[in-house]
Amino acid sequence: MFKKPTTVNRMSQPEDFKNAFVVGTANVQSDGKLKWKIVAIFPNAGSLRQHGNILVVAGPGGGKGRIITVNLISWGHSAIVIDLKGETYTKTANARYKVDNGKGKVVVLDSKNGTGHRYNPLSVVSRDQWFDLAAELISVTNGDPFWSSVANDLWLAAWSAAQHARRPHMPYAVELMKLDLSDAICYFMYYHKDDPATMQHLLDFLGTRPNEEQMAKIKGGNASRLLESMWKTVKTTMTIFNDTILLNLMSGHDVDVEGMFYNGGITTIYVIVDETKPRVFAAFGRLIMKTLGDALIREGDKQNVVRRPILMLFDEFGRVRLNDVFDWLDTLRSRDIVLCIFLQKLSQFAPKNGKEFDESDENSFHHWILFAPNNPSGRIGKLISGMSGQTTVRADGGVGRSVNMDGDITTSRNVSFARRAVVEQEDYETWGADQAYVTLRQLRTEKYVVTSANTDNLGWALPPEAQPLPRLSSYVSPLMPLPSEIDAATWTAAQQIVEEAGGDDAVSNAMRAALGGLGMAVTV
Template identity: 25%
Template sequence: MKDQFNNAVGPQVRGSAPKAGKLIPALVVVSLAAGLQSATQFFAHDFRYQAALGRHFEHVYVPWSILQWAGQWYRQYPDAIMRAGSVGMIVTTLGLLGLAVTRMVLANSSRLNPYLHGSARWANLKDIQASGLLPRPRTFWQALTGARPAASAGVYVGAWLDARGHSHYLRHNGPEHVLCYAPTRSGKGVGLVVPTLLSWGESAVITDLKGELWALTAGWRRQHAKNQVLRFEPAAASGSVCWNPLDEIRIGTEHEVGDVQNLATLIVDPDGRGLESHWQKTSQALLVGVILHALYKAANEGTAATLPAVDALLADPERDVAELWMEMRTYGHLDGQNHPAVGSAARDMMDRPDEEAGSVLSTAKSYLAVYRDPVVARNVSKSEFRIRDLMHHAQPVSLYILTQPNDKTRLRPLVRVMVSMIVHLLADKLHFENGRPVAHYRHRLLMMLDEFPSLGKLEILQESLAFVAGYGIKCYLVCQDINQLKSRETGYGHDESITSNCHVQNAYPPNRVETAEHLSKLTGQTTVAKEQITTSGRRASALLGQVSRTIQEVQRPLLTPDECLRMPGPIKNASGDIDEAGDMVVYVAGYPAIYGKQPLYFKDPIFQARAAIPAPKDSDKLIHVHDVPAGEGITL
């Protein structure tokens, strides 16, 4: 009957065939051994047999001694041998009878199936080691040679308390991406972002609101990680590195039109909602032609093409805009010939009615208004580094993108341009050797994007997560809750693929029930035993008439949404600083969820010493504006 039920379910028994029980055969052997031992000892007691087995064991013999004695003395003492054999048979029969009763009781007893409704459980030490977040134990060869296992490395995704209460950092060093859910002021910066930046030795791109990460981590990354640290703060009057987005356009190649179209789309779509209106679409087509015209004209005249210069072309008070359309239509861009994309854009504007052309022009100029700020214009009018430097420079490069809260909204289009160009330009070539893809780069790149939903919907980021890991780019994405990702207005919608492409997800105690429900589903369903006791009889009687006890398997989430919302958060003092870390949950695809603890860098003396290293006052500079002609790449 047992074979009729398919109980081989759940990952715990995946791929294993049902095994025959070993208890019954073991009990049969024990019964036979007990019968032989009884017969042996009874015969020895009859004859007061003394064997030379030592003082403490002189009256105990091995069970099969009776067989040896029967072979030697059966002819002399047949009655004694038969009496001993009868005793052994009685003992064996009693043992086998008890076994039969036990087997009958077990067959008629109900059994709990721990995997019936779900097999979710919390990860143990072996699970965490198998997932790669903790170093594996030493192998036999390592123990024999005295070698130590590889130390844990990579980004910090949390901490875990073992059975003894000792805390262990959880780190992930694989190429896969990490997604973190953490509400504001929950300690994600001091627990995950800062420890990662104080230990990651290769290149990094960091979105840094208010400049806190620069102040805490740039000093160590420059002095001890040997990184070139770049501070790009477009609205800063001093101390910022300069970067001209138009220098990244691969002018004169087959990629130039595509590069300019991507750039123009980001300019006219500052929130990532797509080109919804007619004016956005027409202004994007206009900017493609104007930017290409500015690039070729600057290359021919030996000047620099910049976004402020593009705005000046469209808003020149000294000449009529019709002259610009005519110049674009007749200028010799390519060997004295007019560029087809530029000429087409000019022809479109010339053919439009005056009112429509004026609306298209005003829409395009409105998206370039941020570059009329002289501080921003100065910081984007030349390039003191290139995107390619992040992974191909002689030293690792750390790029901090700083935007103060009051400048975040107006500088969002520029930050979106930079992040998109990083993905677009660094994940462009892949070679194959011996049947395997090989990406050529000097340094891996960590994209630490804190509050990345505030950049709006970056379609290139969502699409590239599936393949940029093969190019040496690892993304660490931090958001407040799942609603930021799934928002139709400012996020990626309910069909987003960000969560699908992140191998590791970790979460602090959430504030939104939608996030709690998402985390509960990630944790999974488990099976628990439910006991139900039913009584019957009169209330006034001394004894109840009947008591029945029923145990059944029921399903429940391993972590319910309510339990997720009530996870202990960090304990803060009167000034709002964290005194004690709270709990968190870490998910690694293919392994049980980890119930962990939030790490805090200021509780670790090593991190505290690294964070105390002062940050440089000014940004490093890799190249100067005259070192590399506009539009050309850097040869390393």
């Protein structure tokens, strides 16, 4: 994996353990000796740029959850946690609530249970970023970018309309696209004709022209079917968001992104998702990843402010496409944001080049913590075999020494990775574990002890004064009533849009027919 020495990216060395904030789990055996397992290395505040981003790879039961738990209860600054099942929230929310002298804010974005807080993703990014965000959410139909472009234009028109109406962006757009084509156009013309941005995006949509090959794929194969086919195609891009809980979650905004850095105290955001709805999870996950990441980077660009570091923990986030994460990593690090990604296997990555994750991506992460199965010929085993022979740091914290193992190990070129290890007390100095033991004593004082025997039922749920979480109210469509009649000015504007979209061709005629078929009275 690391074919040559580098000061930018390497496996952790012994000095890293001495200079880092080390936390872990411990259990005293009957013979009085300490059974020890280092499960994470996170740097002290102020040294995040030096230490960089972290990748943790471990199979089921490999200790990923423990790394997340112990570090969250020890981290004294803001954090963002992708929490698939809500288990991390249950175990750590109380500790996160108590940081900053009991003033810590806990935000729960729960797309599964209909409780928690609201998050409007479009409100935390600039309008200049809307185009990229729309493109991220849209899948190209049949490999043809024409349909993706059409959908992009209409998403932008709907978001602009929501901004103009001062309504939540995603629910407004989804509800607009539920309408029939003629009703939607009527709605645009009636409520948003005086908004140049909305009208321009709508004009871009109406003015799109397919080539002959694309036209041949349209049912009926003629221009009169074009608008209807375009509209139906766009509607398919929003079906994954047609989820009442998800729309309700995005119907308002309770997240102070700016305050996470320096204004509003320490905030912990838990993003709870429903694994039984993988497409919803993927779509909402992309929105979270894109908008929160971009917003944090923008806030981090502000000058002459004292920023606090932020920790981002993405548990099993590899199930969502991670192309953008690679582009973010160095940028996040320079803004004092540390990203730690937890995966069961490296194949969960979808690298930006469309290739298998390999050594060309090694600079994306500064620390790798690999909990390898007993399979030297497996994927992780092969990665280990490619490492420098001088690199002898194990995932459990061992540094170039043989110790008594009570778990399976994989050994290759003097590099050992173990699931568990029994370490004699005299090994502390060599391993830098003396500092880790101090950390454990501090945790024990705060009653946050994590033992190897049990990390459940530790009473870390939110205290009574912070419960229950707010329950989202019944979802109500943000659309205004569909007009029963159109005034002369609106009708004239509609005709002008039609003319600009294509003049007198068959598409414009179809557009006129759609408007004329509304059966609405035109008042003068």
